[in-house]
Structure formats: C-alpha cells, structure tokens
Amino acid sequence: MALEVIKHEPQHAADAVIIWLHGLGASGNDFVPMTEHLQFPNANIRFLFPHAPQLPVTINQGMVMPAWYDITDISIDRKIDSEQLRASAAQVQQLIDEQIEQGIDSRRIIIAGFSQGGAVGYEVALTYPQRLGGLMAHSTYFATASDIKASDANRDLPLLIQHGTQDPVVPESLGKKAAQDLTSRGYPVTYQTYPMPHSLCLEQV
Numbered sequence: 001m002a003l004e005v006i007k008h009e010p011q012h013a014a015d016a017v018i019i020w021l022h023g024l025g026a027s028g029n030d031f032v033p034m035t036e037h038l039q040f041p042n043a044n045i046r047f048l049f050p051h052a053p054q055l056p057v058t059i060n061q062g063m064v065m066p067a068w069y070d071i072t073d074i075s076i077d078r079k080i081d082s083e084q085l086r087a088s089a090a091q092v093q094q095l096i097d098e099q100i101e102q103g104i105d106s107r108r109i110i111i112a113g114f115s116q117g118g119a120v121g122y123e124v125a126l127t128y129p130q131r132l133g134g135l136m137a138h139s140t141y142f143a144t145a146s147d148i149k150a151s152d153a154n155r156d157l158p159l160l161i162q163h164g165t166q167d168p169v170v171p172e173s174l175g176k177k178a179a180q181d182l183t184s185r186g187y188p189v190t191y192q193t194y195p196m197p198h199s200l201c202l203e204q205v
Contacts, residue, residue, distance in 0.1 A: 003091045004028075006049040008035045014046035016108040016133070017099045019092060021117025023139075025065045027051050031114070037205050043108075048095060052116070055084065068120045076171065080119075080143055089123035096128060112136040115170060115198065119143040122178070125157060126150045134158040139170050139198055142178035150185075159189045162204055164196035 006028040018038075022030040028049030035047050055067040059074045068088040073079035092111070100106050110133045113121030118140025125135040131153045137160070159182055163175030172193065179191040194201050 001053075001091075002094065003050040003053070005051070005095065006032060008032065008047040008049070010044035010046060012044045014044050014104065016040075016043045016110075017046045017048060017104050018110045018112055019048045019050070019095055021050065021068070021092065021111070021113035021120055022052065022066070023115030023117055024052075024057065024067055024071070025060075027066055031112075034205070046099075046104075048099075050092065050095065052088065068116045071116075076174070078141060078143060078174070082144060082147075085120055085123060085143060088120050089127070092120065092124045093128055096124075096132075100130070106130040106132055108133050110134045110136065112138070113140060114138040114200070115140050123148065126154055129153055132157060134160065136160045136162070137175075137178070138162050138200060138204075139164055139167055139175070140178070141170055141174035142181055145178070145181050155186065156188060159187050160192070161189060162192045162194065164198060164201075165193050166196060167198045169198035 020031045028051045031049055052066040052068045054064050056062045056064050057067050058070055058072045069084035070081040096109055111121045111125045118137040121135055121137055122142050123144050125132055129151050161179045163172045165172050179189050183189045194204050
C-alpha cells in the first residue's frame with residue numbers, strides 16, 4: 001500500500017525533491033515548517049513528507065501509532081523489526097521512483113530522516129539502485145548496518161549526520177557509531193553535533 005504524503009510544491013516547476021521522514025509517533029506534518037526555512041535560489045524544490053504506517057510498538061506496550069518499524073528493546077543495541085524497516089524503506093523508494101517518472105533527475109533527490117525516519121533513510125538511500133543527491137540523518141542510528149545490501153550507485157553518496165549531545169532518546173554514541181561505520185566503508189560523511197536533546201535546533205536548520 002502506498003504511503004500517504006504531504007506535498008509542498010515550489011512556485012515554479014519542481015526540478016529537485018527532498019523527502020523528509022518523521023520520527024516514531026509523529027507524522028509528516030512535523031517537518032512541513034522546514035519549507036519556510038530552507039530556501040534555495042537556484043532550485044525549485046518539491047518537499048514530500050510521508051506519514052508512517054500505523055503499527056503496534058512493543059516498547060510502548062503494544063500501542064498502535066505511526067511507526068516505520070517496531071522496536072522490541074530500547075537497550076543501546078536497539079532491537080528492531082528489520083523486515084518492517086525494509087518494507088517502509090521500499091515504500092519510500094517507490095516515492096523516489098514516482099519522482100523520477102515525473103522527470104526529476106535522481107541525483108537531485110535528497111532523503112532526510114529524523115530518529116526512526118533516519119534509520120529508514122539510511123536503508124532507503126544506501127540501497128537505492130540509482131544515484132541520489134544525498135542523505136541527511138538527524139538524531140538517529142544505522143539500524144541495518146550489519147546486513148545492509150548497499151548499491152554501487154550510491155557507494156560515495158554524501159552523508160550529513162547531525163546529533164544532539166544531550167539526546168536522552170537516541171544517545172549521541174549511536175550517531176557517532178554510524179558516522180564511524182560509514183566512514184570506514186568509504187562514504188563521505190560530515191558529522192555535526194549540537195547542544196540539544198532529541199530534536200532539531202535553529203542553528204542546525
């Protein structure tokens with residue numbers, strides 16, 4: 001089933017796309033305000049803000065909520081349902097396919113993700129079979145690092161990883177671990193930290 005998506009169109013015909021994935025329990029509405037803050041004079045950007053499917057989440061007593069995948073253990077190892085994560089990633093990749101079919105160059109499509117959305121973002125961007133523009137990973141972790149099947153097309157994809165040093169939900173050590181892992185695999189990683197909790201801050205934006 002296709003994801004429900006909030007679309008924000010530029011004034012002129014779109015020639016680039018940013019797909020932004022929200023965190024656990026949130027919705028695509030979370031990052032819609034970014035369209036007012038991120039202005040690029042040389043690009044007409046279409047923003048897509050998908051809503052995660054409704055899933056029961058084990059660490060929240062099985063409550064059904066917007067979630068890209070189930071989290072079964074909140075320990076530092078973050079035990080998750082990898083099958084669900086990859087299913088969500090495949091749905092996001094379908095969105096990419098649709099943008100390319102509409103005439104957008106895949107190299108002008110950027111994936112952004114916060115927390116759970118960032119974990120899905122890693123899977124989306126690093127496994128996509130055509131070259132993308134880049135990945136922004138905010139306050140997140142590389143959930144599928146041990147068994148990801150990375151595509152050759154995005155072996156040198158630019159990665160921007162940002163994390164709060166006071167994050168009590170996804171410890172900064174997990175963001176740093178992702179950056180080190182990806183750097184060791186040859187990806188060009190920019191790693192930035194901010195004195196903030198599990199959120200975005202104005203300086204970061």
